[in-house]
Amino acid sequence: QVQLVESGGGLAQPGGSLRLSCAASGFTFSKYSMSWARQAPGKGLEWVSGIYPDGSEPYYADSVEGRFTISRDNAKNAVYLQMNSLKPEDTALYYCAKGPEGSVEYWGQGTQVTVSS
Numbered sequence: 001q002v003q004l005v006e007s008g009g010g011l012a013q014p015g016g017s018l019r020l021s022c023a024a025s026g027f028t029f030s031k032y033s034m035s036w037a038r039q040a041p042g043k044g045l046e047w048v049s050g051i052y053p054d055g056s057e058p059y060y061a062d063s064v065e066g067r068f069t070i071s072r073d074n075a076k077n078a079v080y081l082q083m084n085s086l087k088p089e090d091t092a093l094y095y096c097a098k099g100p101e102g103s104v105e106y107w108g109q110g111t112q113v114t115v116s117s
Helices: none
Strands: 003-007 010-012 018-025 034-039 045-051 068-073 078-083 092-098 111-115
Touching: 003 092, 018 034, 018 092, 018 111, 034 068, 034 078, 045 068, 045 078, 045 092
Parallel strands: 010 111
Antiparallel strands: 003 018, 018 078, 034 045, 034 092, 068 078, 092 111
């Protein structure tokens, strides 16, 4: 069955960095776009970034453009989210997803990111 396991979350200071990882299994990873989304306390789900099956043309929400970088390693069935210049408003539960924005087929359980001094 499909599994998406996120890791790498934690506490970071404003201006700091974190790298999230998502280990995928149970499907042909290299054939699917992958996404990251987040949900801040008391707010709705916000799509963050996505990447095509071949890793080309990554795309980002305006709120993270220039600070976050998505990448993938099809040999390792993994997708990553490098988060730099973190802000308190980046605090959220971050989810890995199988599929592009609007067509997600499966969600991971999430990893918590907290940005605070």
